[in-house]
Amino acid sequence: xxxxxxxxxDRTVRLYVYGHFLEHGGPPEAGQxxxxxxxxxxxxRASLHRLxxxxxxxxxxxxxxxxxxxxxSASPTAFEVRVAESSWWAxxxxxxxxxxxxxxxxxxxxxxxxxCGEELSIEVEDGTVKDNGxxxxxxxxxxxxxxxxxxx
Amino acid sequence: MLRGATVTLExxxxxxxxxxxxxxxxxxxxxxxxEVGAFFAELxxxxxxxxxxxKT
Numbered sequence: 001x002x003x004x005x006x007x008x009x010d011r012t013v014r015l016y017v018y019g020h021f022l023e024h025g026g027p028p029e030a031g032q033x034x035x036x037x038x039x040x041x042x043x044x045r046a047s048l049h050r051l052x053x054x055x056x057x058x059x060x061x062x063x064x065x066x067x068x069x070x071x072x073s074a075s076p077t078a079f080e081v082r083v084a085e086s087s088w089w090a091x092x093x094x095x096x097x098x099x100x101x102x103x104x105x106x107x108x109x110x111x112x113x114x115x116c117g118e119e120l121s122i123e124v125e126d127g128t129v130k131d132n133g134x135x136x137x138x139x140x141x142x143x144x145x146x147x148x149x150x151x152x
Numbered sequence: 153m154l155r156g157a158t159v160t161l162e163x164x165x166x167x168x169x170x171x172x173x174x175x176x177x178x179x180x181x182x183x184x185x186x187e188v189g190a191f192f193a194e195l196x197x198x199x200x201x202x203x204x205x206x207k208t
Binding site for chain 2: 011015018054055056070071093094095097098099100101102103104122124128129131132133134135136137138139140141142143
């Protein structure tokens with residue numbers, strides 16, 4: 001049984017969630033986390049709520065399911081990031097570049113322009129992004145990013 | 153409310169590197185608003201659009 005305090009559990013849960021995204025492309029369920037960490041499901045649910053409250057994860061207010069572990073998205077978005085044979089969905093352009101930044105690796109990003117719908121391709125190679133003159137638009141001021149993180 | 157801001161791809165790449173490079177480390181912690189403000193300023197993102205009033 002997990003014997004650490006809440007802070008230790010939160011750190012362990014956070015790392016497990018990221019590891020699960022990396023290995024499986026999506027988030028684990030609370031039951032999976034509990035089993036893997038030898039913690040109770042209620043303790044894991046409480047941990048997920050604390051992590052969400054601290055803006056470290058985004059969970060569904062209804063089901064408690066993990067929706068985002070930034071830069072990863074649990075559901076398909078306009079930003080698909082491919083690294084070797086793996087791929088993930090990112091929440092936005094910043095997060096799409098966040099995946100190769102986090103993994104320190106090359107990546108190919110396929111994105112849809114939210115303005116015209118045109119498909120864009122962005123490549124990261126050897127620690128640099130191939131700048132093809134693209135401009136990224138941030139619609140929401142920083143102070144309001146978490147007012148509605150899905151819109152942001 | 154402001155209408156938004158545009159930044160170059162290179163700037164967003166730099167933002168991504170600073171924001172996410174250490175996310176998988178066990179000792180990772182959220183940046184403080186002061187740290188985020190300094191980071192934005194270093195990238196030239198100093199307009200009101202990038203100012204924080206709460207945790208981000």
